[in-house]
Amino acid sequence: MKVLVDYDLCEANGYCVKAAPEVFKLDDEDKLHLLAEVPDPELFDKVRAAARRCPRKAITLEE
Amino acid sequence: MSRFPFPRYPNGWFQVAYSDEVAIGGVKPLKYFGKDLVMFRTEAGKVEVLDAHCPHLGAHLGYGGKVEGDCIRCPFHSWKFDAEGMCVEVPYAKKIPDRAKIRTWHVNEVNGLIMVWHHAKGEPPSWGIQKNIEFENPEWTTYEKRSWRIRTHNQEMAENAVDTAHFHYVHGTVEQPTSKAEADKHVLRVVSQTKMRTPMGKTTGTVESLSYGFGYSLTRFTGIVETLLVAGVTPIDDEYVDVRFGFAVRKLMNGDATSTVGAAFMAEIERQLGQDIPIWENKIYVTPPLICDGDGPIGLYRRWCKQFYTMENQALPMAPTQPQPEAATA
Structure with a gap:
């Protein structure tokens, strides 16, 4: 799985961070950082939840 | 029961009046943050805000209190309190009780507004409010x-x-x-x-x-x-x-x-x-x-938003049915 973020769409609502903190991080300036572009398989469910919950649909997954 | 899963009174600067609501020597009762307060403008022109009630026998300084210099005198037995809230005179006593002190609030008068700093634990202001360019600017109307x-x-x-x-x-x-x-x-x-x-x-x-x-x-x-x-x-x-x-x-x-x-x-x-x-x-x-x-x-x-709250118990901040007790701020 590969995680792609459209940073222009991202509004820093933070839903992905809640769903998968191992993969997504918001810094002090509300900028989103991808901690693992290719996450470990045990995180796939969390990452899928993150993509699903993003209100802006800014996260796409290449499975 | 609280409607909201966060404290009722956030930390920060809050407007309690406009500047023109209290002239020099003026005294006004206020009620904010669930507390009775008194606001007055000293003879030097500075606005002070104190808790309202005299520690002596509980009169509200906002109803009949008189400004003298930078002090306010209680309407009940004429005890006099300075801008730091210290009792500086009891006209009929030789000794001022040690605990004759009223809580004071940080005041910022800016842009035609009188603001006070509220902090659940009584901590001093961690930021200020600046004058904005439109205020007292002849190119702009008044409010x-x-x-x-x-x-x-x-x-x-x-x-x-x-x-x-x-x-x-x-x-x-x-x-x-x-x-x-x-x-x-x-x-x-x-x-x-x-x-x-x-x-x-x-x-x-x-x-x-x-x-x-x-x-x-x-x-x-x-x-x-x-x-x-x-x-x-x-x-x-x-x-x-x-x-x-x-x-x-x-x-x-x-x-x-x-x-x-x-x-x-x-x-x-x-x-x-x-x-x-x-x-x-x-x-x-x-x-x-x-x-x-x-x-x-x-x-x-x-x-x-979260930075403006002092949570009493950090383990239970978001429980929606738990009203957050306001910290004692005496």
């Missing part, structure tokens, strides 16, 4: 003022700035504005492009709102004319907040046109607030909110 008392919470009202979708559905703005929000410490800046109805037809305007915590915000509208809305929202008790809007317009060449535009803009703001009030007074707080694209950066806003 046109309006006020409301609304059954809501500061955080709920301030959330409107980032709630882009409601503008169309609640206020009938021509289309949904596009907004961008940035949080920088205690300041939240939201810039929106919006189509607005004005007496001169539809126009695309830019709206920049700067929220300095929950109590104070500046909103600048630029389009056909430049306008400024200075807003103060201050919690009174467990239910209500006081909302004060001061509205200024950059003067046009024609004075009549300035007042026409100003009146129309104020009427539009009043119309919009009137539409928000029944929503605010009857809504619940949903956490986490079920938001979709087009809703605006509500998640970002709510993260910014």
Whole structure:
């Protein structure tokens, strides 16, 4: 799985961070950082939840 | 039971009056943050805010208290308290009791507003409020003022700035504005492009709102004319907040046109607030909110909000049915 973020769409609502903190991080300036572009398989469910919950649909997954 | 899963009284600067409400030597009772307070202006012109009740036998200094120099004298037995809240004279006693002291509040008089600093644990201000360029500027009108008392919470009202979708559905703005929000410490800046109805037809305007915590915000509208809305929202008790809007317009060449535009803009703001009030007074707080694209950066806003609360028990901050006790601030 590969995680792609459209940073222009991202509004820093933070839903992905809640769903998968191992993969997504918001810094002090509300900028989103991808901690693992290719996450470990045990995180796939969390990452899928993150993509699903993003209100802006800014996260796409290449499975 | 609290309607909201966060403390009723956030930390920050909150407007308690306009400067012109208290002249030199003037004394005024206030009720904010669930407390009785007294505000007075010393003979040197400085505004002081103290807890209201005399520690002697409990009279309210705001009803009959008299200013003397930089002190206030209790109407009941004439005990005199200075700006630090210390009793400096009991006219009929030889010795002043050691504990004759009243709690004082940090006051900031700026932009024609009198603001006090509230902190749940009594900590001193961690930021200030600056003078803005429109105030006492001959190119700008003085404030046109309006006020409301609304059954809501500061955080709920301030959330409107980032709630882009409601503008169309609640206020009938021509289309949904596009907004961008940035949080920088205690300041939240939201810039929106919006189509607005004005007496001169539809126009695309830019709206920049700067929220300095929950109590104070500046909103600048630029389009056909430049306008400024200075807003103060201050919690009174467990239910209500006081909302004060001061509205200024950059003067046009024609004075009549300035007042026409100003009146129309104020009427539009009043119309919009009137539409928000029944929503605010009857809504619940949903956490986490079920938001979709087009809703605006509500998640970002709510993260910014957390810095203004002192949670008594950090393990239980978001339990929705647990009212957060206000810390003792004596």
